[in-house]
Amino acid sequence: MVTIRSWPRTFWVSLRTMLIFSLLLGVLFPALMLTVGQLAFPAQANGSMLDAPAQSAAPVGSALIGQRFTDxxxxxxPSFFQPRPSNAGDGYDGEASSGSNFGPENPVFLKAIAEAKASYLAQNPGITVVPADALTSSASGLDPDISxxxxxxxxxxxxxxxxxEPAEVITLVHAQTTGRDLGFLGEPRVNVLKLNIALLGLEN
Amino acid sequence: MWFTIAQAATLVLVLAVLYRPLGDYMARVYTSTRDTKVERGLYRIIGVDPSASQTWQAYARSILAFSLVGVLLLYALQRLQGWLPLALGLPAVPQGLAFNTAASFVTNTNWQSYSGESTMGYLVQAVGLGVQNFASAAVGLAVAVALIRSLAARRTLTLGNFWVDLIRGIMRLLLPLSAITAILLMAGGVIQNLNGFTDVTTLSGGVQSIPGGPVASQEAIKLLGTNGGGFFNANSAHPFENPTPLTNLFQCVLMLAIPFALTRTFGVMVGNKKQGYTILAVMGGFFLISLTVLTLLEYAGAGTGPQAAGAALEGKEQRFGIGGSTLFGTTSTLTSTGAVNSMHDSFTALGGMLPLLNMMLGEVAPGGVGSGLYGMLVLAIITVFIAGLLVGRTPEYLGKKIGTREIKLASLYLLTVPTLILSFTAISFAIPVIRAEIESVSILNPGPHGFSEVLYAFTSAANNNGSAFAGLTANTPWLTTTLGLVMLLGRFLPILWVLALAGTLGAQDRVPSTAGTLPTHKPQFSMLLGSITLIVTALTFFPVLVLGPLAEGLL
Structure with a gap:
């Protein structure tokens, strides 16, 4: 039985362990997963990109990442369905995922809700109760879905x-609605980018 | 509401199915006398004799040296980022932040004072942070196993070999499980590429930058190792880390599987599975109660903001909803993972107190991989001691007498983390210069909520959780430095107390139980242990909670 008794020797073993771990766990493992992902699940591994509806072959975004629909x-x-308010950069900035982190009593938060409510009501006359998800920003700032x-x-x-025809659009919303996963996980939701792509398809 | 109950029931069912096989497997991993060919190769490379068993001092020295080397390497890697490949053009991480992050990932805390996508390139993420995700988790497991061995053994001066425990924990447990997990996560939509940021022209003609990265491989061990450091700033709220409600439930399973199953490992290794079940019952009880309370509070949506909006959805993703967010938040803060899929800072006032309380329990229900079990075993020792005082008998646990030295070490364990939390929170507000900076720079939300942000930060750091009331700007000289120190002290002091405790427990013989022995394998003990845990936490932290979330929620 040989045990390591000194500090210097223990540090030397530690260094060698960390170096071999760096190679094995830091390089080989991610590389292996990269290979598996790119071969077995290329669509998901590369970000679930969605292609443009019409002739252009370039993707217009990711099915998982919300985006802005602005003029x-x-x-x-107004001719596109609008996503939730976002605190990722200026809104849906893919390089700056973030929530607002507003506490429940923060005056800035209360003001943001009031403004979002006013603007939703102005854009959508006839609505009386504004859905909560339209008044609050998501945790990531990249929420692809709305209620x-x-x-x-x-x-x-x-x-x-x-x-x-409004009925036509309403039918489309229902067709684009995803229920709870397995019937009981999460919330029913509508992917805004997919809905808007389908909307363009409706016009054509 | 029925679906949140179905969600919790499914989680319990999956964990129940995994419990025995995983727990038994881990017992085999750490008791097996055979080394695989690959392991023998690794022992040769690092230069250790796997058959040599270490005293507690040698075991502790190995952990400290290994962790210090880990901190230094991770620090160096971040400081050199500007010269590294796959850095996405990102510069070196500043000194203070690099120290904070190195301390954070080596201590299994994974507190992040930075935003992932704009600070860390792929190489630092994978070779630096990812490697420590494995290493720090395996260290926690090793300490727990050493303590179990000391309880199971008779008259031994050695606890096993740290290097063997470290390498087996990774090679036989964490790495294979991470590979399976990463593949399943990719199937569910988690990305794994080296694409960098890709610009796309959006549907309405704007430009959006879509991030890439080797996320799935990182995500797997982030959860399995109860690490919690997100690849992206938004952590598990980011759709590329956690795309669907199904992956969300899967991530909760990943965080809980090993910590819960370790109670089985403990039962198997000490030769009485019921000893593991009583501990499991306490952990599970706290988990279900905490989950229920948080879920009810968030659905109730008290507070001016949630009432004005119509629901407490600020900082929550539509796909997860309230139920998926509270499940993840509870899981993450009771396991010392600290990942988030919703912003705890935006929880209702009393709801936000729950993650805080979860951490204040000491990360034992079920706690981090390894650390949860050794924390709970220390509490079990405190419990038999208090029970012994009540009936006037010498307390014993699993046939080991709990004498002066044992109780001193257990008390030190119990006091270390609360002392760090309370004193550093107090100093942050007591010294005018620091307070001015905290109030003007760090705190986002005014009033008691701002106090909660600072309290949450030190609670998270000292307990090695890593979640945050993330409105807090922690990247200031005071907070990066003290939080880094608190993480290191909150990790390694308790580990030293536990290993010293293991040293003295191992040296004892196991005395047979008598009519006067408090049975620790029956429901009565679970009740006692649960009560003691709760009372200790409540007595320690009630005053400070009054200043933060209670003041805010009851105003």
Whole structure:
């Protein structure tokens, strides 16, 4: 039985262990997973990118990452369904995921809710109760989804901006609704980018 | 509400199915006398004799040296980032932040004072942070196993070999499980690429930058090792880390599987599985109660903001909803993982107190991998001691007499973390210069909530959890330095007390139990242990909770 008795010798063993771990766990393991992912699940491993609806082959975004639907001035485009408020950079910045971290009594938070409510009501006349997800920003700032109520609340506005029948748009919202996973996990939701892509398909 | 109950029931069911096989397997991993070919090769490379068993002092020295080398290497890697490949053009991490992050990942805390996507390139993420995710978890497991061995053994001066425990924990447990997990996560939508940031032209004609990265491999061990350091700033709220409600439940299973199953490992190794079940019952009880309370509070949505919005959805993702967020938050703060899928800072006032309380329990229900079990075993020793005082008998646990030295060490363990939390929180507000900086720079939310942010930070650091009331800007000289120190002291002082305790327990014979012995394998003991845990926590932290979340929630 030989035990290591001195500090210097223990440090030497530690250093060698860390170096071999760095190679094994820091390089080989991720590289192996990279290979498996790129071969077995290329779509997911590369970000679940969605292609443009029409002729262009370039992706318009990721099915998992929310994006902004704004006009040239940067204002919400009424002809698209709008995502939740976002605190990722200026909004849906893929390089700066973040929530607001507002506490429940923070005056800035209360002001943000009031503004979001006013703007939602202005954009969607006839709505009385604004869905909570439309008034709050998500944890990531990249939430790809909105609630079904939120999507339905915007349907009339989107239909009128695109001169479509409201019923047609409402049917589309229901078709694009994802239920709870396995019937009981999470919340029912509508992916805003997928919904808007389908909306363009409706027009064509 | 029915679906949140179904969600919890499914979680319990999956964990129950995993409990025996995983617990038994871990017992075999740490008691097996055979080394695999690969392991023998590794022992040769690092230069240790796997058959040599270490005294507690040698075991502790190995852990300290290994961890110090880990801190230095991780620090160096971050400081050299500007010269490294796959750095995405990111510069060296500043000194204070690099120290804080190195301390954070080596201590299994994974507190992050930085934003992942804009600070750490792929090489630092994988070779630096990812490697420590494995190493720090295996260290926690090793300490727990050493303590179990001392309880199971008779008259031994040695606790096993740290290097063997370290390498087996990784090679036989964490690495294979991480590989399976990473593949399942990728199937569920988690990314694994080296694409960097890709610009796309969005549907309405704007430009969006889509991040890439070797996320799945990092994510797997982040959860299995109860580490919690996110690849991205938003952690498990980021859709590329946690894309669906199903992956969300899976991530909760990953965080809980090893810590819970370790109670089985403990039962098997001490030769009485019921000893493990009484501990499991306490852990499980706390978990279910805490989950229920948080879920009810968040659904109730008290507070001006949640009431104005109509629900407590600020800082929560639509796909997870309230139920998926409270499950993850409870799991993460009771396991010392510290990952988040919702922003705890934006929880309702009393809801936000729950993650804080979960950590204040001492990360024992079920706690981090290894650390949860050894924490709970120390509490079990305190419990038999208090019970012994009540009936006037010499307390014993598993046939080991709990004498002066044992109780001194257990008390030191119990006092270390609360002392760190309370004194550093107090200093942060008592010294005018520091307080001014905290109030003007660090705190985001005004009033008692701001106090909670600082209290949460030190609680998280000292307990090696790593979650945050993330509105706090912790990247200031005072907070990066003290939080780094607190993480190191909160990790390694308790480990020293536990190993010293293992040293004295191992040296004892196991005395047969008599009619006067408090049975520790029956429900009565679970009740006692649970009560003692709760009372100790409540007595220690009630005053400081009054200043923060209670003041805010009851105003």
């Amino acid at each position: 040239k001035e940067g204002n919400p485009d 079904v109520a939120n999507a339905l609340g915007q349907a009339a506005r989107v239909a009128s901006a695109r001169s479509l």
